[in-house]
Amino acid sequence: MGRRPNSERNEKICTSRSMNFLEETLTIKNKEEIRYWSRNAMNGTDIDLPSEKGIYTLILFIKEAIEISVGSLGVISFTPGYYIYIGSAKNFGGLKSRVTRHFNKSKRRKFWHIDYLTASQHVEIIGVIYSTITNSTEIDYESILANNVLNNECFTIACPRFGASDKRRDVSHLYKCICHINRCINNVVSLFYSIGLNPRTIFRF
Template sequence: MVKGRSYILVLKLDRESIVEVGALGKIVFKPGYYLYVGSAKVGVSRICRHFRREKKLKWHIDYLSVVAEPLHAYLFHREECDVAAMLAERFECIPRFGCSDCLCRSHLFYSAKLPTFHAPILRPEDCR
């Protein structure tokens, strides 16, 4: 299995949803694709956790991943904040999401169309 230092989890949301996201409160998510940047320094177990519907809601992304469909994750050999900065140049961000332990504006981004990246992919079936 390919290892990386960070990942972009791609989720699809079919309809507008209002989601209570821990301390961030209620967030309105419009239909489309969401790109979440996280750390994969200890392997892909956290990414595989994102693919599961049944889980304790611990991180911001958990609240979204139970209402949106996690499609796949791209793996990168770059630090997560560097990947988030790259996405911030191209996509709309959801402020303060997933970045309570860094100085980034966000680690969650929105796209109306499914984006693609040149990187190895981890799919839900790879976690079984």
């Protein structure tokens, strides 16, 4: 019997990883807040997110080793595995508008570093952890969260300055998970709580 094509083997591996991930999410600390959206909805428009301002973390799965040209950062190499990206939504449309944009693989214009990464067919958004913030707050929760992730034992910098070109104090907003994915997610949830936010989690099934 002939050897299966690489694409077929890779598809089976990715499917297996996704199924394992779903089982792992059941032990998240705030599991009463877990919600799911359809795996068939690739554009993210069916995700029940608020239109308020907020802070969010994307949970990304990179299926295979890739190299991507990311604007002024140049060509960046990414190894397979789980990553998190910390962002904020403070403009019109809030969290709903900003997070939905990340699901669009055919962006006409790429404004942010994360646009280059999420546009890749080898990158899948498998979860979102988010919290709304009040309109009057002047606290930079995005930077605080990113710097707390930097000092967490379960993450390593994926690319210096990624997503942080407008924030001189921040080393990066993109990190790779180096612990078990379930532990990484729990740590992010705990970091949200530690800075006074009330996180909600949504995962793709």
